[in-house]
Amino acid sequence: MVEYLQQLEGLEISECKCIHEIISMKKIIKEAFRNRYLICFPRLNSLKLKGLQNLIGFCHEDYNVEFPTLKILEIENCPQLKGFIHNSTSKEILTDEVLFNNKVVFSNLEKIIISQLRKVKRVWDSQLHTNSLPMLKELSITECNVVLNIFPPFLLGVFQRLEKLIVTDCTSLEEVFQLQEQGLDIEETLVANCQLREVNLIRLPKLKHVWTKYHKGNISFESLRQVCIEDCWSLKTLFPFSIAKNLQQLERLTIARCGLEEIVSKSVEESGELKICFAFNQLSFLELWDLPYLTCFYPGMHRTTWPTLKQLRIHWYGGIKIFGHEESQIQHSLFLIEKVIPQLEEVSFSDSDIAMISDGQFAADLFCNVKFLRISCYFDVSAIFPISFLIRFYNLEGLDVVFCNFKELASFESDVHEEKDMSITTPKIKKLKLDLVNNIRHLWKLDSPLDHICASLECLELW
Numbered sequence: 001m002v003e004y005l006q007q008l009e010g011l012e013i014s015e016c017k018c019i020h021e022i023i024s025m026k027k028i029i030k031e032a033f034r035n036r037y038l039i040c041f042p043r044l045n046s047l048k049l050k051g052l053q054n055l056i057g058f059c060h061e062d063y064n065v066e067f068p069t070l071k072i073l074e075i076e077n078c079p080q081l082k083g084f085i086h087n088s089t090s091k092e093i094l095t096d097e098v099l100f101n102n103k104v105v106f107s108n109l110e111k112i113i114i115s116q117l118r119k120v121k122r123v124w125d126s127q128l129h130t131n132s133l134p135m136l137k138e139l140s141i142t143e144c145n146v147v148l149n150i151f152p153p154f155l156l157g158v159f160q161r162l163e164k165l166i167v168t169d170c171t172s173l174e175e176v177f178q179l180q181e182q183g184l185d186i187e188e189t190l191v192a193n194c195q196l197r198e199v200n201l202i203r204l205p206k207l208k209h210v211w212t213k214y215h216k217g218n219i220s221f222e223s224l225r226q227v228c229i230e231d232c233w234s235l236k237t238l239f240p241f242s243i244a245k246n247l248q249q250l251e252r253l254t255i256a257r258c259g260l261e262e263i264v265s266k267s268v269e270e271s272g273e274l275k276i277c278f279a280f281n282q283l284s285f286l287e288l289w290d291l292p293y294l295t296c297f298y299p300g301m302h303r304t305t306w307p308t309l310k311q312l313r314i315h316w317y318g319g320i321k322i323f324g325h326e327e328s329q330i331q332h333s334l335f336l337i338e339k340v341i342p343q344l345e346e347v348s349f350s351d352s353d354i355a356m357i358s359d360g361q362f363a364a365d366l367f368c369n370v371k372f373l374r375i376s377c378y379f380d381v382s383a384i385f386p387i388s389f390l391i392r393f394y395n396l397e398g399l400d401v402v403f404c405n406f407k408e409l410a411s412f413e414s415d416v417h418e419e420k421d422m423s424i425t426t427p428k429i430k431k432l433k434l435d436l437v438n439n440i441r442h443l444w445k446l447d448s449p450l451d452h453i454c455a456s457l458e459c460l461e462l463w
Contacts, residue, residue, distance in 0.1 A: 175207070177212065280305065286306075396429055
């Protein structure tokens with residue numbers, strides 16, 4: 001049958017409960033040189049296998065398979081799959097199931113999507129075919145609950161063209177880029193310039209390392225543009241020192257609901273550097289959200305620069321000091337108010353941030369470019385909504401109030417004359433959102449400062 005599929009360009013098989021193999025070894029004519037039998041799909045560019053509950057493999061390992069023109073491969077919800085080229089027809093669960101081995105060649109494959117594979121422990125064999133996967137650009141892995149790592153030692157050089165990586169809901173995953181194994185230093189023998197641009201790691205409860213902690217830098221990730229890490233509570237540090245100091249192309253960084261204690265780890269080899277500077281020259285978006293154990297950006301003396309930062313979203317960030325000002329640097333802060341605020345269009349402040357800024361002497365136009373403000377973490381039930389603080393943001397368009405115990409948003413301590421001045425100088429916001437402000441009794445009163453602020457309101461959201 002296979003010899004009649006030489007013109008096949010697309011193949012999709014879905015929801016077929018009886019299929020065990022796509023190409024059955026029983027149906028192929030057994031040649032004298034059976035162990036070297038080659039199966040080739042010369043024109044196939046798309047292969048999708050979905051919802052095949054009893055599929056154990058594409059074909060048996062007695063045969064080599066080539067897909068010289070395949071661009072897209074999707075394997076979803078095939079819970080019995082033992083490997084793309086499987087090595088047994090037995091129903092026994094083997095100890096180390098590998099999805100792709102050296103029996104299959106994808107010389108032009110650009111995109112792989114795999115999900116809900118319950119038996120696959122490793123995505124790649126330690127030795128792939130020489131011509132396999134040199135063109136891979138995008139890899140997505142979802143709900144593969146026994147996979148322990150994504151890129152094993154000695155294979156990173158194969159994936160130098162990879163641009164996008166998505167890994168979600170893999171409950172056993174411990175490491176993404178494995179550079180050390182049984183005391184061996186893989187980087188001593190491997191030099192690679194990875195083209196990876198986007199990394200998304202979401203809901204990986206056992207993830208301990210994205211990169212090996214003491215990564216030496218022989219493998220470069222300088223092309224990274226976007227990094228998103230969410231719901232990874234076993235992760236204590238994100239970037240090794242050698243990677244963080246070369247992220248000058250990074251544009252977006254999101255870290256949310258993680259167990260991070262530090263964002264950049266301190267390398268023993270690099271700790272002797274006198275002037276450590278992390279330059280994020282292209283970063284325009286930074287989100288640090290619900291990081292209760294975060295204590296520092298980097299555990300040592302350092303400097304950071306953020307010349308293009310426009311959006312800064314922060315909430316519940318542990319012991320790290322986010323904002324400081326030049327005249328008071330007793331505790332090293334991540335941002336200096338005087339340098340970062342003038343360039344921001346979106347910013348988040350907690351109660352302590354607002355108190356610190358309110359006590360300081362800053363230029364009147366320091367906050368003139370901020371269009372969206374998020375106020376959070378006023379947990380004291382007697383706290384008064386900081387309306388006077390809003391006067392500084394006279395170009396403000398949107399206001400979020402999150403996780404606060406305000407009873408009302410109208411309270412304001414000032415005399416009548418000051419309130420009349422405020423009606424002229426206050427911003428006129430278009431959007432107001434209250435999220436988890438559970439003690440609120442009423443929003444504002446007629447002719448109150450907030451009444452003037454909301455005079456042009458177009459959207460009101462209550463959550």
